[in-house]
Amino acid sequence: MKRHPGLDPEVVERADATLTGLPRDAPVGDVGIGVVAPHDFALDRELWRWVPERATLLVTRTPYCALPVSVDQAAEVGDVDVVAECTSRLLATRPEVVAYACTSGSFVHGVEGERALLEAMFASGAPAAVSTSGAMVSALRHLGVSRIAVATPYDEAITCALEGYLADAGVAVTGSARLGLAGLIWRVPYAVTVELAREAVAAGSGCEAVFLSCTNLPTYDLIAPLERELGIPVLTANQVTVWAALQLAGLDAVGPGQRLIDTRHGRAA
Numbered sequence: 001m002k003r004h005p006g007l008d009p010e011v012v013e014r015a016d017a018t019l020t021g022l023p024r025d026a027p028v029g030d031v032g033i034g035v036v037a038p039h040d041f042a043l044d045r046e047l048w049r050w051v052p053e054r055a056t057l058l059v060t061r062t063p064y065c066a067l068p069v070s071v072d073q074a075a076e077v078g079d080v081d082v083v084a085e086c087t088s089r090l091l092a093t094r095p096e097v098v099a100y101a102c103t104s105g106s107f108v109h110g111v112e113g114e115r116a117l118l119e120a121m122f123a124s125g126a127p128a129a130v131s132t133s134g135a136m137v138s139a140l141r142h143l144g145v146s147r148i149a150v151a152t153p154y155d156e157a158i159t160c161a162l163e164g165y166l167a168d169a170g171v172a173v174t175g176s177a178r179l180g181l182a183g184l185i186w187r188v189p190y191a192v193t194v195e196l197a198r199e200a201v202a203a204g205s206g207c208e209a210v211f212l213s214c215t216n217l218p219t220y221d222l223i224a225p226l227e228r229e230l231g232i233p234v235l236t237a238n239q240v241t242v243w244a245a246l247q248l249a250g251l252d253a254v255g256p257g258q259r260l261i262d263t264r265h266g267r268a269a
Helices: 009-017 044-049 071-077 080-093 103-107 110-123 132-143 156-168 190-202 220-230 237-248
Strands: 031-037 055-061 097-100 129-131 147-152 172-178 209-212 234-236
Touching (some): 044 055, 044 237, 071 103, 071 156, 080 097, 080 110, 097 110, 103 132, 103 156, 110 132, 132 234, 147 156, 147 190, 156 172, 190 209, 190 220, 220 234, 220 237
Parallel strands (some): 031 055, 031 097, 147 209
8 A cells, every 4th residue: 555644544545435436646656856957948848758657857947047058157057056956955855866957057067067066966965866968978878879979059169068078978079060049949940950960960970879969959859750860879968868867766768769768778679
């Protein structure tokens, strides 16, 4: 029998006896995934598309920052004290894992900076923690990939910071493409993102996968078609974040036709 803290067991038993075809428990996922997102994150519904029924997302946001998308903004939303405070806010909901869902905020200070974020999240009480950039590297290792193309909505400075982070993590960037946007990234049409991915792959040779950066860039529906077209894995910021967080919680993400989701231990499921 499932325990209900704070409720008299007899009351629960009497209530159960009155059910007429209703489920015994409220249909809420019993595995909580905490998410710390930037203040301007606009793709909550996309995150949920990778989430199985057993899990529920518990989302909070960093404080508002009046800066355009830039290296300075990435440093602000990725400040260790800010992320630590946001992590603390989630603890009352008892998440199994906390994910920092921001690509630039987790790579802007390099590999050591990403590690410091995780340490801050653990120090704030997260039982398990992951960042988008760390999840990206984990996904690449899971797939056995060490050479990738990079497509970003950012300007040159942020894109270069991403390439530097990847180099420090032992991942070679074969080519990149960028949009140079300073905001409203969640409004980029799928068609534009597809062309951006193609451009990134064509910019070099020998890439084994392509990564679409930024958790505010919509990507869910284009992953499987792009993988069929390009013949390589297509990894995206929100995809790897949810995938890694669920892995830490002992669950599998939902993503039909997406190689990362359909692959177990390096082999097709």
